[in-house]
Amino acid sequence: ELKVEQNPLFLSMQEGKNYTIYCNYSTTSDRLYWYRQDPGKSLESLFVLLSNGAVKQEGRLMASLDTKARLSTLHITAAVHDLSATYFCAVDRGGQGGSEKLVFGKGTKLTVNP
Amino acid sequence: EPEVTQTPSHQVTQMGQEVILRCVPISNHLYFYWYRQILGQKVEFLVSFYNNEISEKSEIFDDQFSVERPDGSNFTLKIRSTKLEDSAMYFCASRTGFTGELFFGEGSRLTVL
Numbered sequence: 001e002l003k004v005e006q007n008p009l010f011l012s013m014q015e016g017k018n019y020t021i022y023c024n025y026s027t028t029s030d031r032l033y034w035y036r037q038d039p040g041k042s043l044e045s046l047f048v049l050l051s052n053g054a055v056k057q058e059g060r061l062m063a064s065l066d067t068k069a070r071l072s073t074l075h076i077t078a079a080v081h082d083l084s085a086t087y088f089c090a091v092d093r094g095g096q097g098g099s100e101k102l103v104f105g106k107g108t109k110l111t112v113n114p
Numbered sequence: 115e116p117e118v119t120q121t122p123s124h125q126v127t128q129m130g131q132e133v134i135l136r137c138v139p140i141s142n143h144l145y146f147y148w149y150r151q152i153l154g155q156k157v158e159f160l161v162s163f164y165n166n167e168i169s170e171k172s173e174i175f176d177d178q179f180s181v182e183r184p185d186g187s188n189f190t191l192k193i194r195s196t197k198l199e200d201s202a203m204y205f206c207a208s209r210t211g212f213t214g215e216l217f218f219g220e221g222s223r224l225t226v227l
Binding site: 041048102106 | 170
């Protein structure tokens, strides 16, 4: 059974600081997704990482994937208050008939303080 | 930009009642999903649907749950007899192919009293 673990689960940081969120998963997969969720809202797709060594950047966020280590990171650079949200990683489990369901981590609740 | 739309946004129901949650996936997408999120917890897979049939379902998706694509555009989740523990946010999602980006709707919050 595929397990996806994120850490930390809670992160409080100051504006302007850098930090990294980690996502480990237990079985082989070449596809990993990062989502952002604001309170009471839907899941906004941030990054889709489709191969080993993939690195993607959007604004102050950068995501990477190491399929050999079964590890993805989401790096936050010079955090601003607007980044406060819960961040989920999700891994394709490889379903039957091409369903390819996603298994989500528990999420990292990020709070950026002024 | 195309989006997945869900109705209702919030439904309150009595235990034992039937509920239907509706979704309109993005029009050229072929794979459809329902996920749920109990308040403050992680997002859990319920069911996937492709080629007019269920591809996979989780252990949560018991006989009380069913899905349908009645008319080629809507995708519904029915809970036949709701229980208190069904209270959650239910997200519909769709994608073009099974390796593509998964797009989520805004969610339907179900409260069972």
